[in-house]
Amino acid sequence: MRSYGAMAGKYLKQQRKRTILTIVGIVLSVALISALGTMGQTLKDNLIQNTKYQDGAFYFGYDEPTPELYDSLRKHVLVDQLGYYRAGEPRPLDNSVDVTIAEADGDALQLFPIHLYKGRLPAAPDELAVEQWILERLPGSPGLNGSTQLTGPGGEPRDYRIVGILNNDKISQVNGDSLAFTLADPANMRIDAEAILLLTLKSGVDISDQIDDFTKLNSSLFTNNTLLAYMGESGDDNLNTALAVIFGTLIGLVVLSTVAVIYNAFHIAVLERVRQFGLLRTLGATPAQIRNLVLREATVLSTIGVPVGLLVGWFGLWCALWLMTQVGLKILMMETFELTFHWWIFAGSFAIGYVSVYLAAWLPARKASSVSPVDAAKGAGGIVRETYRRARIPSLLSLAGVEGRMASNNIRRNRTKFRITTFSIVISIMLFIVFHYFTQQMLTMTTTTNEADRIAFGLTRAAVADESGNAPAPGELIPDELVEEIGALPGVENVYGVYPSITFPSLVPETKLNGDIRTDTSVNYEKTNVGGVENNQVWTRIVIYDEAGLQQAAKYLHSGTTDPGKLAEADNVLLIQTIKPVLNNGKRKIMDLARYKVGDKISVWTNSGTPGEEPNIREVTVAGILTESPFDSPYQGSMLTIISAQTTFAKLLDEAAGEYPPSEYNAERRGLEIALQDGADAEPIRTKLQDIARSHPGSSLNDYAEHQKETRNFNLQMRIFVYGFLVVIGVIGSLNIVNTVQTNLLLRRREIGLLQAVGMTMGQIRKMATSEGVWFGVIGSFWGILLGVLMSSFLHKQLNNVQGFPFQFPWGASLIACAAALIVGLISVQGPLRKMEKANLLEELREEA
Amino acid sequence: MNVISVDGLSKSYGKGTTQVNALQDVSFQVNQGEFVAVVGASGSGKSTLLHLLGGLDKPSGGYVHIDGENLYAFKEKERAVFRRRKIGFIFQSYNLIPVLNVEENIQLPLLLDHRQPDKAYINDLIRTLGLHERRKHLPSELSGGQQQRVAIGRALAYRPAIILADEPTGNLDSANGREVIELLKLSVRQYHQTVIIITHDMNIAAEADRVLHLQDGRLQSDTRSLGRGV
Known part of the structure; x- marks a missing residue:
């Protein structure tokens, strides 16, 4: 030495x-810290990548640019990429769909969210990238590298070579209007109010600081909000x-x-x-x-x-x-x-x-x-x-006999050790609760996960006469056998019927309406006096779910039942009364529109569209309440949603014959939505559905399989992150507790040897140590939950600035955390105790303290 | 020549009705090379006196001068340095550092002073203490008598002017106890050190040059052995 x-x-x-x-x-x-840092950063990178993919990689743009603006932006030292984009007029093709050709320069093709499926992006003004679904409807039904003649952005007919095939977009298929891209001719770029300029700034530039200056150049500036928010560069300082x-x-x-x-x-x-x-x-x-x-x-x-x-x-x-x-x-x-x-x-x-x-x-x-x-x-x-403190209030542990009293004394005899141990448990529990809360909210904010996520194909059919002149009856458009046939295809998870929907006002009494709607939003429900009673007229969307749909609805059940049998009888319906309106401050918030309970009756006004007539009020009974819509978008902005069985819907339709003529409206299935299993191969299903569509006149097939897969993948990735986070936190928290408890015990070996020497049995020592562990767990849980919930509510306040939703007490996480803390604490005392049991008593006593 | 001078030394613990006067107005001087035994019943203030002489505790009143220096005029750090250079402690419970072997335990005071030990002296010391065979052993591998010899070695390592021993034989059988006392006496002779030893054992006290008898915190008597002393 x-x-x-x-x-x-x-x-x-x-x-x-x-x-x-x-x-x-x-x-x-x-x-812990490096894993969480890495996960957090990867999550952020992932979100940014995904946003660039979904919304485009540009930071901001101008939708009414001028040639002067374009020139000044081109010379601007801070501008990195500057893209020009201009969509032409929608040009109708023969078969009732439109195609819109957009010209974009090289930068715009990079900055715009263009999802290439096959081939490449256009590199010349006579090259075109089109959506997959429109390909066969283009003149000459070209394939990749084939040619077609279309009306160019300038209105002139032009021959185009198809160099790229794009993923199908859901909305373009529903609207029957597809966007195709070609490279803008630098000589013929027309910078006018129809054009759009897209920009990124050089790296290292503080984007949020520059937005004001760029707005001064031209007031038509718009930002890629989500991307900037994830980059921490939003123009909204509050965010x-x-x-x-x-x-x-x-x-x-x-x-x-x-x-x-x-x-x-x-x-x-x-x-x-x-x-x-x-x-x-x-x-x-x-x-x-x-x-x-x-x-x-x-x-x-x-x-x-x-x-x-x-x-x-x-x-x-x-x-x-x-x-x-x-x-x-x-x-x-x-x-x-x-x-x-x-x-x-x-x-x-x-x-x-x-x-x-x-x-x-x-x-x-x-x-x-x-x-x-x-x-x-x-x-x-x-x-x-050791500053032994006499307890003012006898500890509950005293009830557990002499071992409990010993445990209680042990806990109180060293304040520092007590604080360290408790703190360590508290921090583990708190960390878990807060991260659980935060990650769940992140999930809700970044992903919309309902059953619509799995829908990859839509098949609709109109009553078109076949070659022999026979049009199918409304009830025969989509026969049950077809549903079964598609449902039996490998990879298909579910087949849901598509039915018409109708919208009526409901008469909601003041006592059932959530008053916050009036104070916090600009939504204002009209008052209506029917039969001498004044009620709020709330628009209500009424939709039909078949059995497959109702099965999925059960996952979203808040109270009541989604049993198809119950819903088929006595005008029973399911209600969604949670909405997501825009608040007066411009943010969106999830809140309840009404306060209906299971068993309440809702008055539906079926003839409000025909003024002068005696109001026709029909009551439906709330059999179940859902937290959000299982299909479509999860929340309406200001409407109630009623889900009914076919029979109830038909009855309501009967009452509203004036407004919804039976010749056009019925409660029959007119289409199907096909949900796929994760990882299913969409190709054979696509081929099969195309065959079905061809063999059933009037059918059209919408293909969102690629998009669905991407969304689903992103949502799953988010989930992996979230649960990965929680696993890491859980493991570290548990190990922290194990470490604390075991250290505490191992360092008291000599003392425990002494207790054995004076006649305490190992069983009694075990009971004492276990009581201590449990007590630490109880105290730690109490403070852990308290602080965890306070912290979560603090985070909720901050998150509210991003997107509004009600604060929900994180019961689940709290219970998991506390139970885990107790179990981990109890298990971790067993090892050291067993070791002590085996050890030589004299050795323990002789050991230098 | 006075190496220790104690003047009106008092120490009390607690306040008000719970105040305990462990030491009251104790004064004496010790000459260099003296072998002094402090005796008294339990609670008479022996250990308190020893701690105050070694600068481990602070007195409530009075002075301790060692080699003419007022021990309690030093700052904390200076007192620590003074202690390791001038005073060697020996405790009843040996108080060795469990992770250091015999040799390292003995050298520790020198190392604390950032000094390289004089190998020849340390070897000599270890041999004198009869620990040569066990120089690489840890305290837990030694008998009580051997551990106490290591503690003595540690106290002698710096060749301090004063050795303070608090019942060094208390945990030892009579043969080992005898051996320890002989070693201490040897060091007084060989290195001309001053030894103050607390003991209950009147046989040991009888071998001392002087016996200080404490009772209830006061110095009851100060007896010089006949035919001994300076």
Whole structure:
């Protein structure tokens, strides 16, 4: 030994178990912070990529540009890419669909969300990229690299070569208007109010700061809001602040827990050696030398723990995601899914790890250096001065007999240890609740996941006469056999019938209407006096679900039933009364329009469209309430939605014969929507459906399979992230609890040996230790839930600035976290106890404290 | 020559009705090379006196001068440095550092002072203490007597002027106890050190040059052995 400092290394080597526990604590914390950082960053990258794909990669654009604006933008030093885009007039093709040719320059083709399926983007003004579905309807039904003649953007007929095939867009198929792209001729670019300019700025430019200046150039500026928001560059400062606060809070929480875990591990290790430090003081060590010794230990521990933690974090995450994609989601081809490496996350985790260790070491080091040498010299027993507090209120643990009373005394005898242990459990629980809350909200905000996600094809049929002149009757358009035939195709998950829908006003009494609608939004429901009673006239969309649809609706049931049998009888209906209106401040918020309960009757006014007639009111009974719409968009803006069985719908239709003539309206199936299983091969289904459409006159097939797959993939990726996050948090939280509980117990081996020596049985010791564990769990859970919920509600306030939704108490997460904390706590005391049971009593007693 | 000078030394713990006067107005001087035994019943203030002489605790009143320096005029750090250079401690419970071996434990006071130990002296010391065979052993691998010899070695390592021993034989059998006392006496002779030893054992006290008898925190008597002392 060359210097007293070498003692630090000797301590660590000799106290191998303690050292390993401490290093494990550091490794876990650094792993946590680097894993979460990486996940967070990957999530952000993923969201940005997805937004660029969906909405385009441009930052902002102008929709009424002038040639002067174009010139000044071209010369602008901050502008990186500048795209020109101009859509022509929709040109009708023979078969009742339109095609619109848009010309775009090279930059615009990159910045615009164009989803190439096959081939390439146009590179000359006579080249064209078109949607897959329109291909066979173009003159001459060309294939890839084929030619067709179309009306160009300028109105002149022109020959085009098809060089690219684009993914089918749902809306373009529904509207029967397809967008095709060609390269703009630089010589003939017409910059006028019909054109659109799209821009990105050079990297490093603060976009949000520049938006005002760019608006001054031309007031028709529009921004790619979602992309800018994810980049933290939104023009809306409130949004940027809200996002900064949200991520700041989450990062702060993780850093706090990192510091806590490391502090915890280190503090206990130092605390137990205070006597040895005191001894050094009697030999003439100065306080500074003692501090140095502790900090030297910290250096050694962090030099091992921090790099290992970084590796564990990265590879742990990699393995977890790999396993998830291999085991659970093998069916999905997640080509785009990969972890992104960011040096700043590693550097940050590295720095936080080191700083935490030194911070965690500094306080115990100070304590160690200030320990009284007299106390140390006095020797035996009470090394750490334990301030036993007499409890004012007897602990509940006292009810658990002598072991409970011992446990209660143990818990209260050392305030610091109590605080550290509780804090460590509290932070684990809080972290889980807050992250659970946040990730769930993220999921709701970034993905709309309802049953519509799985719908890949739509088949509709109009009553068109066949060659023999026979038109099918309304009830025979889509026969049941056809539904069964399609349903039996491999890869098809469900086939839903498409039915007509009607809209009537409902008469909602003031007591049933949510008053916030009036105060917070500009929605104003007209008052109507029918039969001497004044009611609010609320527009209500009435739709039909078949059995397959109702089965899915059960997943969204808030109360009541979705049983098809119940809905078929006595005018029973399902109600969706949750809406997402635009608030007065321009934000959207999810809120309830009305306060109906199961069993309430809703008065539907079936002849409001024919003024002068005696109001015809029909009552339907609420049999079930759904939280959101299982199909279509999840929420209406200001309308109620009623889901009925065919029979109820037909009755309402009868009442409204004036407004909805039976010749045009009926309750019969007129189309199908086909939902696919994840990973199903759409091609054979597509071919089969095309055959069916051809053999049933009047049919048209809408193909959204590619788009559906992309959406579904994105949603699943988001879920993987969210659950990946939660798994990481859960594992780290659990290990933190294990570490704390086991350290606490292992460091008391001698004392437990003493208790055995005076006649306590191992069973009693087990009961005592278990009672302590449970009690720590209870106290930790109480504070964990309290702080977790407060923190979640704080995050909710911030998230509200982004998108409004009601705060829901995170019961699920709270319960999971508390149950897990208790179970983990209980399991983790078993190992050390078993070891003590096997150990030699005398050895334990002889062991130097 | 006075190496220790104690003047009106008092120490009390607690306040008001719970105040305990562990030491009251104790004064005496010790000459260099003296072997002094402090005796008294439990709670008479022996250990408190020893701690105050070693600068481990702070007195409530009075002064301790060592080699003419007022021990309690030093700052905390200076006192620590002074202690490791001038005073060696030996405790009843040995108080060795469990992770250091025999040799390292003995050298520790020198290392704390950033000094490289004088190899020849340390070897000599280890041999004198009869620990040569066990120089690489950890404290947990030694018997009580051996551990106490290591503690003595540590106290002698810096060749301090004063050795303070708090019941060094309390945990030892009579043969080992005897050996420890012989070693301490040897160091007084060989290195001309001053030894103050607390003991319950009147046989040990009888071998001392002087016996200080404490009772209820006061110095009851100060007896010089006949035919001994300076």
